[in-house]
Amino acid sequence: MxxxxxxxxxxxxxxxxxxxxxxxxxxxxxxxxxxxxxxxxxxxxxxxxxxxxxxxxxxxxxxxxxxxxxxxxxxxxxxxxxxxxxxxxxxxxxxxxxxxxxxxxxxxxxxxxxxxxxxxxxxxxxxxxxxxxxxxxxxxxxxxxxxxxxxxxxxxxxxxxxxxxxxxxxxGREPGFENKAREALRQLGSKRGRLYEELRVRFQQEGDVEALEQAQAVIDECQSLSHGDRERLFGYLEGGGKVILxxxxxxxxxxxxLGGLDGQKMSKSYNNTIFLREEAASIERKIRTMKTDPARARRTDPGNPENCPVWQFHVLYSDDATRGWVQQGCRSAGIGCLDCKQPVIDAVVAEQSVMSERAQRYLDDxxxxxxxxxxxxxxxxxxxxxxxxxxxxxxxxxxx
CATH class of the missing domain: 3.40.50.620 (HUPs)
Incomplete structure (x- = not known):
């Protein structure tokens, strides 16, 4: 169409x-x-x-x-x-x-x-x-x-x-629509015209979606149709009028x-965002001060990554090996929260540095x-x- x-x-x-x-x-x-x-x-x-x-x-x-x-x-x-x-x-x-x-x-x-x-x-x-x-x-x-x-x-x-x-x-119901559609049908040729009619009946009487798609393909194959006749045949096929919109x-x-730095939806109104093209030092400061699993009040307390806002960053930014390291280390208290955050910091900073580099030519000109x-x-x-x-x-x- x-x-x-x-x-x-x-x-x-x-x-x-x-x-x-x-x-x-x-x-x-x-x-x-x-x-x-x-x-x-x-x-x-x-x-x-x-x-x-x-x-x-x-x-x-x-x-x-x-x-x-x-x-x-x-x-x-x-x-x-x-x-x-x-x-x-x-x-x-x-x-x-x-x-x-x-x-x-x-x-x-x-x-x-x-x-x-x-x-x-x-x-x-x-x-x-x-x-x-x-x-x-x-x-x-x-x-x-x-x-x-x-x-x-x-x-x-x-x-x-x-x-x-x-x-x-x-x-879409222009005067004489059906007559104009039948005139357009003749331009398909006798073989294509008969196939179009068969497929049209199958779709309108049986709701055969495959027949609808095949009939649309028949119309598309006929390059000599004007724009108006093409739209009339599409409309006639579906039992309506001319397709305008x-x-x-x-x-x-x-x-x-991606949630925000506090686990809520990331939003400027919540002041919990990392902006695109943000400076590396600012990104590092924000991630290092992110809230973590409340169960980890001390370095020796085990935690659950699913309860930590940092984990959703690992889901997007870390590979399987790093995510496995986080899961095991957090649950066993084998790693601290700052250890856990460092791969995220590195990945986000690297991503944003590429964006900043792309943007620079537009900022310069x-x-x-x-x-x-x-x-x-x-x-x-x-x-x-x-x-x-x-x-x-x-x-x-x-x-x-």
């Missing part, structure tokens, strides 16, 4: 830390070698909770992009851009808001959760209620096929799929959550970062403009 494409974004609300790296950026780096990736700075999204203090957004945007580049996101493989510089996001969000039931937004699980968690802020705004819809517009405008998320974000992708289906149902799939990312974003915005805008052309045409708004 549409080419496979990955979309993901991050809000610029302050310095990035190891939790962001292990939870998001490592997945981005891996994905960019598999599929075309579009990664954006979600500065409009940041306004939903920081509308009263937007300067933190402006201060964070460029540092965050440098952190992405330092972590290994490659602008030669991925498209990096600013949400607010592709105005089509706002246009699609506005048009979708006209047809999205309010109840759909109110039932998003994170809506009430965040209101409670951020109770010190006034979040009784339309922007906060509508941020899942803006998120859907971000995805749908690039017709992204894959959106990397954790399990807690899956409801957002389901909402996006529902919005795409509703839009296609309302606006593609339904994305949630791509569950590997659960790799900030124009490089601006140029990367400018190029990315241009590529993103071209795709967004194509989608909005189809959206306006489907809604009958192309009369200017």
């Amino acid at each position: 549409y080419p496979d494409r990955v979309l993901s974004g991050m809000r610029p609300t302050g310095r990035l830390h190891l939790g962001h790296y292990h939870g998001v950026l490592k997945n981005w780096v891996a994905l960019q070698t598999e599929l075309p990736c579009f990664f954006f700075v979600a500065d409009w999204h940041a306004l939903t909770t920081s509308y009263d203090d937007p300067k933190v957004i402006a201060e964070s945007v460029w540092d965050m992009v440098i952190d992405w580049l330092a972590a290994g996101v490659d602008p030669n493989q991925s498209t990096l851009f600013l949400q607010s510089r592709v105005l089509e996001h706002a246009e699609l969000h506005l048009l979708l808001s006209m047809m999205t039931p309010q109840g759909w937004l109110e039932r998003v699980p994170t809506y009430k959760d965040q209101q409670e968690r951020l109770s010190h802020k006034d979040l009784s705004t339309y922007g906060f209620l509508g941020y899942p819809l803006l998120q859907s517009a971000d995805i749908l405008i690039y017709r992204a096929s894959h959106v990397p998320v954790g399990e807690d974000q899956v409801p957002h992708i389901e909402l996006t799929r529902e919005i795409a289906r509703r839009f296609n149902h309302l606006y 593609a339904e994305p799939e949630a791509r569950l990312t590997e659960a790799c959550r 900030p124009a490089l970062v601006r140029n990367i974003i400018a190029d990315g915005c241009e590529r993103a805008r071209k795709l967004a403009q194509e989608t909005m052309r189809d959206v306006r045409e489907a809604m009958g708004l192309d009369y200017s």
Whole structure:
């Protein structure tokens, strides 16, 4: 139907830390070698909770992009851009808001959760209620096929799929759709046309998903089809109308959550973070003073690594031999807590030194970062403009 494409974004609300790296950026780096990736700075999204203090957004945007580049996101493989510089996001969000039931937004699980968690802020705004819809517009405008998320974000992708289906149902029924679809069917040729019809019947009458995939492949094989006829055949195949907005799939990312220095979630608000590109001396000081298993009040007391915040760092940073050494040494009191922490210090410092080295060229020449974003915005805008052309045409708004 549409080419496979990955979309993901991050809000610029302050310095990035190891939790962001292990939870998001490592997945981005891996994905960019598999599929075309579009990664954006979600500065409009940041306004939903920081509308009263937007300067933190402006201060964070460029540092965050440098952190992405330092972590290994490659602008030669991925498209990096600013949400607010592709105005089509706002246009699609506005048009979708006209047809999205309010109840759909109110039932998003994170809506009430965040209101409670951020109770010190006034979040009784339309922007906060509508941020899942803006998120859907971000995805749908690039017709992204894959959106990397954790399990807690899956409801957002389901909402996006529902919005795409509703839009296609309302606006994909062009006048004479079935006749136009049958005309398009003739362009497949008699042999392919018969196979398409057989597979279409199998899917619609028996729910045969394999038949659906085979029929989609038949369409893809016919290079002479126009874009419009291709979309009509996809819609006719599934028993709907013309597919204008593609339904994305949630791509569950590997659960790799790194807790903070105190064992809680790593967060700036808890003051328990190690920032990306942090100085080696600061990293060493923070890890050396980390809390450990309360049972180890004295050096001679045995402990349990599972009860120690340092252990979660070993899970991510140490090899099997080191983890075995920690398990045996901690439980037998054969090693002290500072002994246990040293391999973690060495590994984190080594990792951050590589990131700092990557980042230095962008710190020395900030124009490089601006140029990367400018190029990315241009590529993103071209795709967004194509989608909005189809959206306006489907809604009958192309009369200017």
